[in-house]
Amino acid sequence: MNTPQRFFSGTGAPPAPIDVDHNLLVESLIQALETMAFLSADPPDDHPIPPGAGTPFRVSVSFHGPFRGMLQLDAPLALGETLATILFCGDPSDPEMAMHAEDSLSELGNVTCGLLLRKLSVLHGGHFELQVPKWAPEPASPDWNDLTAIPGTVALRVEGLPLLARVTECPTTGAF
Amino acid sequence: MDTPYARQYNILVVDDSATTRAVIKRVIHLTGLPIRDIHEAADGSSALATLELLGAENPVDLIFTDLNMPGMGGAEFTRQLRTIDRYKSTPVLVISAQPDAACLHGLEPDAVQGWLSKPFTPEGVRDLIHRVVGIPEPQGDAV
Numbered sequence: 001m002n003t004p005q006r007f008f009s010g011t012g013a014p015p016a017p018i019d020v021d022h023n024l025l026v027e028s029l030i031q032a033l034e035t036m037a038f039l040s041a042d043p044p045d046d047h048p049i050p051p052g053a054g055t056p057f058r059v060s061v062s063f064h065g066p067f068r069g070m071l072q073l074d075a076p077l078a079l080g081e082t083l084a085t086i087l088f089c090g091d092p093s094d095p096e097m098a099m100h101a102e103d104s105l106s107e108l109g110n111v112t113c114g115l116l117l118r119k120l121s122v123l124h125g126g127h128f129e130l131q132v133p134k135w136a137p138e139p140a141s142p143d144w145n146d147l148t149a150i151p152g153t154v155a156l157r158v159e160g161l162p163l164l165a166r167v168t169e170c171p172t173t174g175a176f
Numbered sequence: 177m178d179t180p181y182a183r184q185y186n187i188l189v190v191d192d193s194a195t196t197r198a199v200i201k202r203v204i205h206l207t208g209l210p211i212r213d214i215h216e217a218a219d220g221s222s223a224l225a226t227l228e229l230l231g232a233e234n235p236v237d238l239i240f241t242d243l244n245m246p247g248m249g250g251a252e253f254t255r256q257l258r259t260i261d262r263y264k265s266t267p268v269l270v271i272s273a274q275p276d277a278a279c280l281h282g283l284e285p286d287a288v289q290g291w292l293s294k295p296f297t298p299e300g301v302r303d304l305i306h307r308v309v310g311i312p313e314p315q316g317d318a319v
Binding site for chain 1: 193194195196198199202244272273274275276278279293294295296297
């Protein structure tokens with residue numbers, strides 16, 4: 001079995017990234033965005049994330065199977081509002097769309113993780129099972145560049161907004 | 177309503193995520209199938225209450241349900257559903273982001289008739305509804 005390689009591990013450190021093929025992660029994100037909301041994602045470029053991108057909001061989806069892990073998405077709530085406006089066929093100026101922003105980002109994490117696990121099942125064999133998405137009330141870091149620099153992170157642009165994703169080890173305690 | 181289908185169908189969507197309910201409602205409408213009403217519930221208890229409220233006059237023909245929900249989950253919901261005479265054989269489809277159908281293990285036999293994997297596509301939903309509900313082909317021009 002091709003157990004994913006770990007980049008690093010340490011007590012007290014953030015969950016270590018798991019070496020999942022970035023192409024699989026990007027494919028899963030793109031497929032989720034396109035199928036859910038007809039949104040396309042631009043590949044990462046060399047430009048830093050622009051100021052005013054908004055506070056990062058983190059969705060985490062834990063999974064277990066041939067190995068345990070956690071998919072993390074970092075995105076501004078503005079992306080959640082964009083998703084909600086499409087999914088609820090709403091008006092962008094409708095305050096109700098902001099109320100659905102967190103749930104819409106959670107659903108994006110949920111769908112993306114399911115798609116990723118199907119690809120990993122083919123690659124590694126065995127059965128994976130994902131848990132209910134959780135979101136953190138506070139971002140892991142308010143600085144997008146810090147988040148982008150986390151090993152194993154892939155960065156996409158959706159509607160001009162940043163969307164970061166990575167697969168990490170599951171923390172032994174706590175949700176994140 | 178002017179429709180080439182012989183009748184219209186009522187659907188109940190049970191999921192704690194308002195987003196998931198919105199997505200599946202939109203996709204169901206995109207299928208072009210003859211849908212009369214799509215009712216919503218956030219958990220199993222609310223779903224049973226909705227069915228009771230609809231009564232015998234306006235029964236549901238098909239139910240989509242999540243399994244993992246706060247309060248009454250999908251397994252207990254389907255168990256209680258099957259104790260209602262009117263809903264002993266109503267098709268139930270599980271909606272899930274799980275990578276395979278192993279999430280159905282542990283459900284009682286005949287509790288559900290299928291599994292709908294996220295993300296949904298109108299074609300996938302349409303095919304599944306046709307298979308489990310057996311909607312006759314439209315009369316006259318195809319939709």
